[in-house]
Amino acid sequence: MNQPEKHSGLGIASFVISILMAILSIGIVALVTALTFTNPNISDESPQMVLLGLGIMGSLAMMMVAIGLGIAGLCTRNRKKIYAILGLTFATVNALGIIGLMIIGMMME
Numbered sequence: 001m002n003q004p005e006k007h008s009g010l011g012i013a014s015f016v017i018s019i020l021m022a023i024l025s026i027g028i029v030a031l032v033t034a035l036t037f038t039n040p041n042i043s044d045e046s047p048q049m050v051l052l053g054l055g056i057m058g059s060l061a062m063m064m065v066a067i068g069l070g071i072a073g074l075c076t077r078n079r080k081k082i083y084a085i086l087g088l089t090f091a092t093v094n095a096l097g098i099i100g101l102m103i104i105g106m107m108m109e
Contacts, residue, residue, distance in 0.1 A: 007080045011073030014087025017066040021059045022094045028055045029101065060098050066091035 032052050035042060042049060066087055073084025 005078055005080050007082070008073040008076050008084050010069045010076060011079070011081060011084030011087055014066045014069035014073055014091065015083040016087075017062055017069065018087045018091035018094060021062045021066065022090060025056065025059045025094060025098055028052050028059065056098060056102075060095060063091045063095040063098075067095065 032049070035048060035052075044050075070084050070088030070091060073079070074081055074088065076084075
């Protein structure tokens with residue numbers, strides 16, 4: 001008798017990480033924007049900006065992990081792949097968005 005397929009654990013991990021990192025990234029971008037508007041003369045080397053920059057880089061690194069887990073989740077057999085697809089999609093879109101914001105930021109300087 002065929003048992004119903006279970007969801008891929010790697011796919012679920014990819015999905016959860018991608019959602020959490022998206023929330024973190026949006027929060028960090030909002031903090032940078034608020035910090036810049038309240039203090040337009042803030043330096044890029046200030047401790048607050050350095051910490052937020054490291055947060056964005058850490059978020060980007062975790063999104064790469066989510067992309068890897070999503071790909072691994074898609075490669076597993078006899079498992080549902082919906083969470084792997086969602087995690088891979090969300091992480092890729094978020095990573096490309098952050099990279100795009102970095103490129104825009106470098107072009108403005």
